[in-house]
Amino acid sequence: MISYRDSGVDIAANTRWVSGIHAAMHSTYGPRVPKARHGGFAGLFRLDYDEQLFRRNYKRPMLVGCADGVGTKVLIAIQMKRLSTIGIDLVAMNVNDLITCGAEPLFFLDYLAVNKLDGKHLKDVIEGVAAGCRESGCALLGGETAEMPDLYRKGDFDLAGFSVGVVECNRVIDGTKISPGDKLIALPSSGVHSNGYSLVRKLIAKGRCRLSSYHESLGETVGEALLRPTRIYVQPVQALLTRYRVKRVVTGMAHVTGGGLRENIARLLPAKCDAVIDKKSWTPPPIFDFLRRLGTTRAEMFKVFNMGVGFVFVVKPFFAAGVMQTLQKAGERPFELGVVRRGGGRVRFA
Numbered sequence: 001m002i003s004y005r006d007s008g009v010d011i012a013a014n015t016r017w018v019s020g021i022h023a024a025m026h027s028t029y030g031p032r033v034p035k036a037r038h039g040g041f042a043g044l045f046r047l048d049y050d051e052q053l054f055r056r057n058y059k060r061p062m063l064v065g066c067a068d069g070v071g072t073k074v075l076i077a078i079q080m081k082r083l084s085t086i087g088i089d090l091v092a093m094n095v096n097d098l099i100t101c102g103a104e105p106l107f108f109l110d111y112l113a114v115n116k117l118d119g120k121h122l123k124d125v126i127e128g129v130a131a132g133c134r135e136s137g138c139a140l141l142g143g144e145t146a147e148m149p150d151l152y153r154k155g156d157f158d159l160a161g162f163s164v165g166v167v168e169c170n171r172v173i174d175g176t177k178i179s180p181g182d183k184l185i186a187l188p189s190s191g192v193h194s195n196g197y198s199l200v201r202k203l204i205a206k207g208r209c210r211l212s213s214y215h216e217s218l219g220e221t222v223g224e225a226l227l228r229p230t231r232i233y234v235q236p237v238q239a240l241l242t243r244y245r246v247k248r249v250v251t252g253m254a255h256v257t258g259g260g261l262r263e264n265i266a267r268l269l270p271a272k273c274d275a276v277i278d279k280k281s282w283t284p285p286p287i288f289d290f291l292r293r294l295g296t297t298r299a300e301m302f303k304v305f306n307m308g309v310g311f312v313f314v315v316k317p318f319f320a321a322g323v324m325q326t327l328q329k330a331g332e333r334p335f336e337l338g339v340v341r342r343g344g345g346r347v348r349f350a
Helices: 011-020 022-026 072-078 084-103 119-136 197-206 224-225 234-243 260-266 286-293 297-305 315-328
Strands: 062-070 104-114 140-146 157-168 181-188 251-255 273-277 307-314 333-341 347-349
Touching: 011 347, 022 119, 022 140, 022 224, 062 084, 062 181, 072 084, 072 224, 084 119, 084 181, 084 251, 104 119, 104 307, 119 140, 119 157, 119 234, 140 157, 157 197, 181 315, 224 286, 234 251, 234 315, 260 273, 260 297, 260 307, 260 347, 273 307, 286 297, 307 315
Parallel strands: 104 140, 273 347
Antiparallel strands: 062 157, 104 157, 181 307, 181 333, 251 307, 273 333
């Protein structure tokens, strides 16, 4: 007789796996997650609550949802046998999108698809997800782990994430208030983040570059530079929006992902506005020049990568100095990236 285990799926291993990640999940819980028995079919989260110390009530709440993954960066992590940061990337790719409309992250769910459950190594992934959730102030409510030996090769896996947040209806930031004269203020990325890794891997292969090789220009190995986790911008964004609770200082926000500065900032712009970016206003991290020298062009890289700019605010010019100061107090290194001009909804480089 053929058992489920004979087909490559071990139910007992999955049960042990779920029990093993229980502590990581609980480390992300706050007062808005009710105490419930472990093993429920769905996670619970309180949107409004009235406790004296943690009061948080909404007048006209609007829920915000995001779904994303980390692409082929997973393959770099597998090659390097370093899975501890890929979970942080997963959370970052979701919550950084979610906060662009002014939302507060509430909770996160993950989906992990594997050839075979290896609790020892995959636990690093989930602990990374939990670390990202703690930094974002959201709860890891649950997820799904699917063992599919016929779909994934031995040692391979993939992961996706889903984030839900909330924003007051009258506080949504959607770019419609952007006007000529507004300033673009940027926060730096930590490197490549989690986009463009198909091109990265092609360049690495073409240049016959070993991930374990140390390069003076990087100050670390190639693999370490490429696995640097995506920055999470929740805390500085919330610090800024908290500072300006009444005045509408921020007119737009962009998370710079695939498509680079041009495509992601263009998504914000009204039809009669252009964003003019000063390429001299920042210096990209050394990993980008390293990749260029492996066989691509600077123009192509600006189409694909963030080039050292991870998050962009569009702000009213009168408040630009105050915004910079608030972000600096939040531990950031903001810089003025450019300005909004009359135009046709395009992003131009100066």
